[in-house]
Amino acid sequence: MTIKHLLPLMLVLLFGITFSARAQRQHDERPTIENFKGIQYTGDDSTFYINFRFRMQNRLRYTTPAGNELGDGDFEARIRRLRLRMDGYMYNPKLSYSIQLGFTRGDQDYDDTDVPNIVRDAVVFYNFTDNFYVAFGQNKLPGNRQRVNSSGELQFAERSLVNATFNIDRDFGIKAYYSPKIGSVPFHFKGAISTGEGRVANMTDSGLAYTGRAEFLPLGEFTNDGDYYEGDLEYEELPKLSIGGGYSFNNNTTRINGQTGKYIVTPLDLKTTFFDAIFKYRGLAYQVEYMKRDVDNPFALDEAGETVHTYKGQGVNQQLSYLVNRDHGYELAGRYTWIRPHEDIAAWEAQTEVVELGVTKYFRAHRLKLQLNANYQVTDGIYRTNHDGNNWGATFQIELGI
Numbered sequence: 001m002t003i004k005h006l007l008p009l010m011l012v013l014l015f016g017i018t019f020s021a022r023a024q025r026q027h028d029e030r031p032t033i034e035n036f037k038g039i040q041y042t043g044d045d046s047t048f049y050i051n052f053r054f055r056m057q058n059r060l061r062y063t064t065p066a067g068n069e070l071g072d073g074d075f076e077a078r079i080r081r082l083r084l085r086m087d088g089y090m091y092n093p094k095l096s097y098s099i100q101l102g103f104t105r106g107d108q109d110y111d112d113t114d115v116p117n118i119v120r121d122a123v124v125f126y127n128f129t130d131n132f133y134v135a136f137g138q139n140k141l142p143g144n145r146q147r148v149n150s151s152g153e154l155q156f157a158e159r160s161l162v163n164a165t166f167n168i169d170r171d172f173g174i175k176a177y178y179s180p181k182i183g184s185v186p187f188h189f190k191g192a193i194s195t196g197e198g199r200v201a202n203m204t205d206s207g208l209a210y211t212g213r214a215e216f217l218p219l220g221e222f223t224n225d226g227d228y229y230e231g232d233l234e235y236e237e238l239p240k241l242s243i244g245g246g247y248s249f250n251n252n253t254t255r256i257n258g259q260t261g262k263y264i265v266t267p268l269d270l271k272t273t274f275f276d277a278i279f280k281y282r283g284l285a286y287q288v289e290y291m292k293r294d295v296d297n298p299f300a301l302d303e304a305g306e307t308v309h310t311y312k313g314q315g316v317n318q319q320l321s322y323l324v325n326r327d328h329g330y331e332l333a334g335r336y337t338w339i340r341p342h343e344d345i346a347a348w349e350a351q352t353e354v355v356e357l358g359v360t361k362y363f364r365a366h367r368l369k370l371q372l373n374a375n376y377q378v379t380d381g382i383y384r385t386n387h388d389g390n391n392w393g394a395t396f397q398i399e400l401g402i
Contacts, residue, residue: 055401
């Protein structure tokens, strides 16, 4: 590693990122030691603590190409996610850890790598002060808000198409988090230097990934850290707003989407930009994300010698919801998403729009909920039901966790 690689690392450590240990924010990557749920164990001398949690998502989905008969579609009936998480500390709470395992095929990156990797997170944290800590290991990069947000905190059964196309996912590396207040306004700064090849890399080349993110909350903190879960389940009595953005540069990545996707033998330099915001007030919640990926040459050769391409382009996702009945936990939500390919790949990719509606019944916030979603996907801006490439679908999902 050269000086030019070490300099960004020193800057990250100096200007770092995240959130107060006393606040115990949901989007703080550290274990929330003071108020764990789940099954807990503390050593007799209080120098060891561990907490076990699990969650699962059981799903039934139906999708059909537009214009087909009702029975001509495809059914998906499966366990979408089954996760086991272990958090705790060793010797003292300043040295904490988090481990998360995934046991379904969709959680293991298997289709792209042929490796059944169950390890999603394996990371150690050290807290220098209440508002500054560093992390070393594998976990989520500080990317777009919806990706950093847990899949167990979503209004819809899946994240948006914008996230699926452009997100930078998980990686192994060193991260730093810093959360100051400037006047009365909270700020959150996050930075990471990572391998750039994602969860299954065995070797690390000289090309690393550099990621930074900043957020500010001009109206103050959300109740119970509601800026990192979807829907206004806390029914904010005063308006709350968080605005964030960031950038990631992945140098010489050997996977088609950076940290995800098929392996390639002609490396790429990927540049990802993201901006997002979330607003909540008295049961109303609105969030928006913009993401853009740039690459000089989007085409590469895969391991079989075939030409493949990364998705070069941009997209926007917007979600609007209202908690209809606060006491009984019913929520209505709508989502509009579009992604547009760059002209370099326009011959291979179409502009795509997705319109979705959702109804959620929360029994215990996001820990136990029923979700019913309907969506219509449109290509090339043509909304005709018989247009080639259009499709509609419906999803029912049960989320349960501790």
